[in-house]
Amino acid sequence: MANALIRPVVAYMNAHRVRIPLSFEARLDMRAFEGAWDFWACGLVEVVAEEVGRALTLLVLDERERVRHLKRIGLWNVQHATKNLMEVVDFVRGVTELPTGRMRAYA
Numbered sequence: 001m002a003n004a005l006i007r008p009v010v011a012y013m014n015a016h017r018v019r020i021p022l023s024f025e026a027r028l029d030m031r032a033f034e035g036a037w038d039f040w041a042c043g044l045v046e047v048v049a050e051e052v053g054r055a056l057t058l059l060v061l062d063e064r065e066r067v068r069h070l071k072r073i074g075l076w077n078v079q080h081a082t083k084n085l086m087e088v089v090d091f092v093r094g095v096t097e098l099p100t101g102r103m104r105a106y107a
Contacts, residue, residue, distance in 0.1 A: 012060045020059065024051040 013020070026047045036042035090096045 008057070008060045012056070012063065020056070022052060022055040022059070024055040026051045 026044075028042070028044055028047050032042045032044075039045050087096070
């Protein structure tokens with residue numbers, strides 16, 4: 001694999017010292033096993049290494065997308081909290097009244 005693919009994988013593995021959930025599928029023709037004495041001779045090691053590399057790359061990309069999504073949600077929450085806080089400040093100052101649609105009627 002290229003060095004550009006290895007660095008994010010190593011960075012992910014260094015930052016997250018927990019189990020890494022990998023899901024991959026390695027396919028190899030049965031004829032590759034004919035006459036092979038071990039896994040290296042039939043090429044299984046290379047195929048598994050390639051698939052593990054792909055799975056780790058997808059895992060890193062998924063993690064980046066999750067972080068990006070959480071940042072968007074956080075920004076949205078801050079915007080709405082600021083808006084609601086400004087409505088409360090305006091209400092306390094007497095500038096505006098709180099919208100009646102948001103208040104419950106207690107009987």
